[in-house]
Amino acid sequence: MFGFGKTVGVKIDKDLYARVAKVADVAGYATAEEFVQHILEKEMLHFEDSGNDADIRAKLKGLGYIS
Amino acid sequence: MAGFFSRLFGTDLGEPLVIVSGLPRSGTSMMMKMLEAGGLPILTDSVRTADVDNPKGYYEYERVKDLEKETDKSYVREGRGKALKVISWLLKDLPDDNRYRIIFMRRDLGEVIASQNKMLAHRGEVDQSDDRMMVDAYMNHLASVRILARKRANFEMLEVRYDTAVKDPAAAARLVNSFLAGKLDEAKMREVVDAELYRNRKA
Numbered sequence: 395m396f397g398f399g400k401t402v403g404v405k406i407d408k409d410l411y412a413r414v415a416k417v418a419d420v421a422g423y424a425t426a427e428e429f430v431q432h433i434l435e436k437e438m439l440h441f442e443d444s445g446n447d448a449d450i451r452a453k454l455k456g457l458g459y460i461s
Numbered sequence: 462m463a464g465f466f467s468r469l470f471g472t473d474l475g476e477p478l479v480i481v482s483g484l485p486r487s488g489t490s491m492m493m494k495m496l497e498a499g500g501l502p503i504l505t506d507s508v509r510t511a512d513v514d515n516p517k518g519y520y521e522y523e524r525v526k527d528l529e530k531e532t533d534k535s536y537v538r539e540g541r542g543k544a545l546k547v548i549s550w551l552l553k554d555l556p557d558d559n560r561y562r563i564i565f566m567r568r569d570l571g572e573v574i575a576s577q578n579k580m581l582a583h584r585g586e587v588d589q590s591d592d593r594m595m596v597d598a599y600m601n602h603l604a605s606v607r608i609l610a611r612k613r614a615n616f617e618m619l620e621v622r623y624d625t626a627v628k629d630p631a632a633a634a635r636l637v638n639s640f641l642a643g644k645l646d647e648a649k650m651r652e653v654v655d656a657e658l659y660r661n662r663k664a
Contacts, residue, residue: 432611435604449590449598456586457485457577459548461526
């Protein structure tokens, strides 16, 4: 990645981390951190409002990028 | 024989398309220009011509705007081995019968929205969106694009920050060229980066 965002440390249970690292390895992730980031991104979508598609669509249409 | 099996199992996807993507006003046209200068053929119809918002041209292919609606997307194959600009919103609609190397442009969302608002005003469009809500909407959208890139086996994605690329075009050219197997002319790529066009900067 190029100029990717800054990171922060988050503490989690040691045993849980060991399980995460094991699954991340089996699933083909480069690191446990990458796996955790992926899971969190997916989960965040459940919590965040995803009803803004209409706003994005209107904006892109106005800008002439979608028909 | 190998060709027969690859066709049979649907793995004959040919040379990848190079997709330049991102939110509008995040540096996608600049990246297209870099790729063109570096020697990569570009798939564009030049229908949308240069204007005050993009003085060096848009590098668009008009039909891409209909990707969400069109069922026959076979024309996308014409872009194999070439660069095609597809905004982030439409990445989900790319057909599965190609491989894609995606250069995804990132830029501060405040700058993106400020630049988009100016462009909307130039186009005479009425915009009632709230800037803070748009930041949230775009953040969610970008997260979904990352998930999409992981899920689709035919997607490979490289993220490039616009501000960093403008600040250090040589590093950006090197990174992109490495992602695209190192066949481009990096010196020519970096020459076309024009810092003067980075106009909507965060204070």
